[in-house]
Amino acid sequence: MSEAKERNEYRLDRIWQEETPPPGSYTISMRSISRKELRIDYWTGAFLMAAFGYLAISGVLVFLYYQQGNPYGSSAAIINGVPLGSIILTSHLYMAYAMVALVYVHMFRNYFKGAYRGKWRWLQWITGVILFILVNMIAVLGYLLQETYIGISATHVMEILVQRSVVGRLSPGLSNWVIGLLVGNGSTASAFGHILALHVAAVGGLIGLLILVHFFLFEKSGPHGISSDSSDTVPAKNERNIPWFPANVLYTGFVSLLFIGVVIIFSAAFMQHLLPSYGVLQYGEVPFPDWYIMPVYKLMDLAGYGLSTGGVPLVTFFFLFLLIVPFIDKYSGSGALDRPMITGFGVFFLLALPIMAFWGYAQPGLTQTRILTMYMWWGITFVSFVTVYAMRFAKRDVDEI
Amino acid sequence: MKSGTAIFATVGIQLVIDIFMWYFATSGPYAYQAYWAILLAVNLMLVAVVMLIILRYYIRSGEIHG
Numbered sequence: 001m002s003e004a005k006e007r008n009e010y011r012l013d014r015i016w017q018e019e020t021p022p023p024g025s026y027t028i029s030m031r032s033i034s035r036k037e038l039r040i041d042y043w044t045g046a047f048l049m050a051a052f053g054y055l056a057i058s059g060v061l062v063f064l065y066y067q068q069g070n071p072y073g074s075s076a077a078i079i080n081g082v083p084l085g086s087i088i089l090t091s092h093l094y095m096a097y098a099m100v101a102l103v104y105v106h107m108f109r110n111y112f113k114g115a116y117r118g119k120w121r122w123l124q125w126i127t128g129v130i131l132f133i134l135v136n137m138i139a140v141l142g143y144l145l146q147e148t149y150i151g152i153s154a155t156h157v158m159e160i161l162v163q164r165s166v167v168g169r170l171s172p173g174l175s176n177w178v179i180g181l182l183v184g185n186g187s188t189a190s191a192f193g194h195i196l197a198l199h200v201a202a203v204g205g206l207i208g209l210l211i212l213v214h215f216f217l218f219e220k221s222g223p224h225g226i227s228s229d230s231s232d233t234v235p236a237k238n239e240r241n242i243p244w245f246p247a248n249v250l251y252t253g254f255v256s257l258l259f260i261g262v263v264i265i266f267s268a269a270f271m272q273h274l275l276p277s278y279g280v281l282q283y284g285e286v287p288f289p290d291w292y293i294m295p296v297y298k299l300m301d302l303a304g305y306g307l308s309t310g311g312v313p314l315v316t317f318f319f320l321f322l323l324i325v326p327f328i329d330k331y332s333g334s335g336a337l338d339r340p341m342i343t344g345f346g347v348f349f350l351l352a353l354p355i356m357a358f359w360g361y362a363q364p365g366l367t368q369t370r371i372l373t374m375y376m377w378w379g380i381t382f383v384s385f386v387t388v389y390a391m392r393f394a395k396r397d398v399d400e401i
Numbered sequence: 402m403k404s405g406t407a408i409f410a411t412v413g414i415q416l417v418i419d420i421f422m423w424y425f426a427t428s429g430p431y432a433y434q435a436y437w438a439i440l441l442a443v444n445l446m447l448v449a450v451v452m453l454i455i456l457r458y459y460i461r462s463g464e465i466h467g
Contacts, residue, residue, distance in 0.1 A: 035460065080431075083434075084426070084430050084438075086434055087438040091438070242459075242460060246455065246459060247456060247459060247460065250452045250453070250456040250459070251452075251456060253448075253449065254452040254453045254456065255449075256449075257446065257448050258449045260442075260445055261442040261443070261445040262442070264438050264439075264442035265438075265439055265442045268435040268439045268442070271435065
């Protein structure tokens with residue numbers, strides 16, 4: 001039997017040429033895009049991928065010098081004793097800030113656009129919400145790694161929260177196991193070894209895997225809100241498809257590199273100074289957590305309804321609501337004002353998160369009274385829903401003119 | 402300006418930037434690291450510009466499927 005002769009191909013640009021797979025193959029396509037998709041708001045996911053890529057690379061560089069038995073000392077040594085170390089650590093921190101901020105932007109953008117509805121979009125949304133939770137988790141774990149006073153305090157708060165949560169009350173053994181997972185036997189080397197493993201391998205790896213699933217589901221469904229079933233036989237100029245390679249790759253590279261450049265400039269302009277280490281808290285110094293933790297930090301002061309674990313049920317509700325939103329949104333319209341209840345909840349979260357953060361900076365750690373908490377929550381609720389419904393009525397009036 | 406000329410000009414600027422990056426990295430990896438980082442950022446942004454030029458050239462050339 002003669003074997004088909006196969007020759008080496010050295011023109012690497014041909015690697016992107018489409019192949020026709022044999023029948024029965026399962027293919028994952030890299031979608032072509034239309035020119036009207038070359039808009040920055042369709043690329044919020046690409047920014048996140050760029051951020052994750054940069055964090056992985058800068059993370060490996062930091063990892064080379066980090067010592068779990070000497071977390072604070074080695075962090076200080078990275079800043080002061082490693083060539084270009086300060087810029088590497090600072091850009092790792094700022095890119096993490098950017099990633100947390102972008103994960104909110106990406107999620108709320110798709111939330112208000114209703115991009116969670118569609119054949120496989122619900123699943124893409126759910127993996128996205130899990131990624132949202134994981135990104136916040138990895139950020140908090142990274143923030144604990146420097147052994148600053150605020151980081152260690154946060155670790156203690158987490159231990160207490162686990163102990164006092166429903167899990168801890170029903171099964172103290174299980175809560176002890178969870179705490180052991182986070183801090184090991186409690187010694188510095190053990191605790192930071194655990195936190196490092198969770199930060200780098202467990203949560204980092206999980207994010208990497210889930211990003212692949214999320215991206216695959218995106219490639220399966222395509223961008224939301226782009227109609228491909230145009231009734232015109234000849235599509236408009238900006239609706240014609242351009243191939244994934246090189247158009248999509250070039251545009252992704254373009255927005256990613258610009259974004260990474262901006263973050264590096266910020267890092268150069270505002271180099272990170274390490275906060276005081278645990279145990280050297282000075283008189284008059286108020287420990288503030290990072291900005292993305294601040295809303296939850298303040299929620300813990302808002303017991304308000306007699307819940308011993310403060311804002312934990314509220315945070316849980318936030319995540320649960322996000323997970324079930326594709327199944328409870330039964331509106332037929334797709335615009336934000338066509339789905340007033342969903343949009344109202346979105347505005348509620350958009351207002352509540354920064355208000356909690358600012359309140360946290362203004363009155364850190366100050367337990368709030370139940371009446372003040374009630375005023376705050378009902379105020380935010382009123383503003384959120386009344387404005388959305390008022391705009392809906394106004395839009396209807398305008399449409400009737 | 403033709404796309405090819407624009408790319409050559411951009412890469413030329415990058416080569417000049419590279420010399421300064423080399424200088425800062427070797428002469429002051431602690432003291433000058435902020436300058437080094439700014440140059441790195443500018444360099445990355447110039448790569449982004451090259452990508453944009455190629456993309457625009459590609460779209461204008463009309464080699465469009467579908």
